[in-house]
Amino acid sequence: MISAPDFCDLLADRGFSLASGVPCSHFGGPIAHLSNRPGAYVPAPNEGSALAVAAGAALGGRRAYVMLQNSGLGNLINPLTSLVMTYRLPILTFTSLRGWPDPATDEPQHAVMGPATPGLLDSVDTPHYTLYAEDGTEEFAAILAKAEQDLAAQRAPFVLVERGAIGKAAATGAAPAEGLEAAEAIRVVTAAVPEAAVVATTGYTGRDAFAVADAPGNFYMQGSMGHASSLGLGVALTHPERTVVVLDGDGALLMHLGALSMIGHAAPGNLIHVVLDNRVHESTGGQATTSATTSFPQAALAAGYASAAACDTRDTLRSAMESARAAPGPHLISVTTLPRTGAIPPRATNALSPLDIRDRFQDSLQQ
Ligand SMILES: Cc1ncc(C[n+]2csc(CCOP(=O)(O)OP(=O)(O)O)c2C)c(N)n1
Structure with a gap:
């Protein structure tokens, strides 16, 4: 090394x-x-x-x-x-x-x-x-x-x-000091729309979602970083009768930020796009993203979303979800989240194969 x-x-x-x-x-x-x-x-x-x-x-x-x-x-x-x-x-x-x-x-x-x-x-x-x-x-x-x-x-x-070829160094603290725990944010979001199909982005978000809110209508999108909202759009356009929630990360959203414009243009009324913004790529060790200098709500509104909100507490997130549910979307809700503490829960694919995840999601969309 x-x-x-x-x-x-x-x-x-x-x-x-x-x-x-x-x-x-x-x-x-x-x-x-x-x-x-x-x-x-x-x-x-x-x-x-x-x-x-x-x-x-x-x-x-x-x-x-x-x-x-x-x-x-x-x-x-x-x-x-x-x-x-x-x-x-x-x-x-x-x-x-x-x-x-x-x-x-x-x-x-x-x-x-x-x-x-x-x-x-x-x-x-x-x-x-x-x-x-x-x-x-x-x-x-x-x-x-x-x-x-x-x-x-x-x-x-x-x-x-190869893994382990280069040593580690102390990361600089870029994560916010105040906000919600990611798992708690996922609990609040999924409890507000229990009937929703949920698409969770790659990394820790999918792991948290699997741990705290697993359901057959959840699609854990391991890999394909940055494409969760585009996948969610495809689902939302195919099932307009179903609320679709995308759980995105700041790094992932930034990776293909152009998806905002596509979603704003397609204007699916049933899509709620939630960004867990912890300012870092936490799943790969906490390297800073550039979200500190980007306003996701402003970007979403400029791209044609019907509404956009920023939240950093349980109550503001709960009421943003209620408003989003009550009016046609697409909606963007940006939640300031804290760095995770303690053990990170296991990946969905430790318990379910990618094909299991696909099949139960598809079955749930047919119901
Ligand atoms: C195309 C691509 N590049 C890099 C990665 C490595 N990677 C996996 S998760 C992740 C960080 C995602 O950051 P964010 O969306 O902010 O979520 P967080 O990890 O903070 O929960 C990265 C860079 C990847 N999976 N795919």
């Missing part, structure tokens, strides 16, 4: 003065380390944006690198092929290897991408190297030396990072 400061310092020594990315727990250390240095790390909403930020820096003459989870490769492949490779911009990208080498040791949403990651990069003729958990500074320096040759040839190499 290489320590987070050593990882960042070796890159800084080589002139990499800017990083961007979307967190994976594998990169919790470097992101925390860089976040303590103003201007060193740009938290991106999605992996494609992170790569484009690095591409802009490269165009401007600055060396930049990107860190992402391999589940985000799909978000990045378009700017990789059509921007970075087409304009031959020298960028170094680090991707974690969730679901690799043995998908059975990881969550089901990584089972396809894990083993596919190296071949996917091969298929677009992108050079890649692997940093293993047992590797140290020397091995990392050797990988960087090879990557330098690619960069000099105007290519964009990847380093695939």
Whole structure:
């Protein structure tokens, strides 16, 4: 293992003065380390944006690198092929290897991408190297030396990072000091609309929803980060007689913020979009999102939602849910939530297979 400061310092020594990315727990250390240095790390909403930020820096003459989870490769492949490779911009990208080498040791949403990651990069003729958990500074320096040759040839190499290859660092506290506990917010929301179909975003939100409010009408969307509201829209348009609640996260909503405009435009009267805004990517270790400087209610109203509210107490959330239930939507309710304390409940897929989740959700929609 290489320590987070050593990882960042070796890159800084080589002139990499800017990083961007979307967190994976594998990169919790470097992101925390860089976040303590103003201007060193740009938290991106999605992996494609992170790569484009690095591409802009490269165009401007600055060396930049990107860190992402391999589940985000799909978000990045378009700017990789059509921007970075087409304009031959020298960028170094680090991707974690969730679901690799043995998908059975990881969550089901990584089972396809894990083993596919190296071949996917091969298929677009992108050079890649692997940093293993047992590797140290020397091995990392050797990988960087090879990557330098690619960069000099105007290519964009990847380093695939095995779990445990980079050490941790203390995260900077970005979460709010006041607000509701996420599990409590989910209890209040689901109790207000017991008949609703509920779509829960990936990460801790789905785990909390499964723990405190499991029902056959809940769809736990592990993976597909940022797409819970779009899935909820599809359900809402297909079942206009059913209230549909989306439980979103701030990081997930920001990842595909354009969905707000699509939902506002489609205007499903039966959709209630709840954002649990804890200002961080808590599920990957608490790295800051950019929600502190974005107003979700204002964005939703500007995008055509029928109403939008911000809540930070049980009572205001309860009354926002009552108002949303009483009038046609789409409604957005942004809830300030606190960092979770204590043990995080298990994933829905520890008890139910993805196909079980699908089948019981579909059955519930037919009733
Ligand atoms: C495309 C993609 N990129 C990155 C990840 C890794 N990831 C899983 S959960 C998560 C954080 C989600 O943050 P947020 O929506 O704010 O919810 P919280 O974890 O705070 O509950 C991230 C980055 C992912 N699953 N998919």
